[in-house]
Amino acid sequence: MNQRTEPRHRIFYKSLPKVELHRHLEGSLRLSTMLEIARQHDLDLPYRDIDAFRSLVQVRDGEPFTHQNFLSKFNTLRLFYQSPEVIKRVVREAIADAATDNIRYMELRFTPVALTRMKGYPLDEAMDWVIETARDSSERYGVQTRLIASVNRHESVDLAEQVLKHSIDRKDKGIIALDLAGGEADFPGDTFIGVFKEAREAGLRITIHAGEWGGPENVRLAIEKLGAERIGHGIRTMEDGGVVAMSRERGIVFEVCPTSNYQSGVVTTLIHNPLMGMINANLIVTINTDDPSISQIDLGDEYELACESLGLSVADLLKTIVQSARAAFLPQGEHDALVASLEKEFTAMNAAGS
16 A cells, blocks of 8 residues: 555545444434434424534533533433334434445444333334344445444343343344443443353354443453453553453454544543554554444544544555454354455555555
């Protein structure tokens, strides 16, 4: 890959084929869709005041960049799941938006409890709505999409066990992994050891949010006790050399989300993200969006940020994209085909001197 020192236009990053491993469905709702749902269902939200409305569902300049403020957006977002049609629409639009960003493969994680709590839908039915819509939309928009079921640390183990059971029953329909998310600072996750042991034994892959709002001890717990193959965020791993060494030796993959890390208060400025330090420590790093609607970004924005502000070279960005494909929770044949297709495109770009 030819190295360039001048900044590249955003269209370059937008046009790159991409892989997204860490995106939450509940953080991917279009603002226009939320406004429409709020009006149709007359939700108790300020939908006639666009600025007030946006402040409830998106992180904006002038707000406190803390994990409490970031997570508060999800309290509002849970209000929108007013019907099965809404849930299906949100899934369809999330995949359509990924296609617009030239994402070739996406693992979309969703929280069944969040989708069902407002109207009391059965967990298994809501999961089927997501699965069926993702399958149809994946084919329609050309984005290979797999699903990760997510459970929250602050919710009960019993709920997590219910989600696990339904996920195991749907392993062959697109659910590939189980995730633990939520308030890591207050709930380290050790109460869920049994749930994730059962998930691994049933053949589900494991990714765990850790080392974001909590310290590297949570990354160690996620790897050693919960069986994590990938760590959501994980940037505070760099605070403990022992956890860095263990992660490197075990080939743990980190799903880093730079803008989210800043907006949720994990780093003080965008340019202080330890992405480059992790790469220089020979950790396996991928670049992701987390919650594109909340953060008002897409994956192209995160690629641009990594190269134009954090110091990642374009050549290393392309390696990171392939690395993301290698870390995908796919069967071997599909996995190899994804990696090969990306490598072929990047080789052609190299030959063309892009």
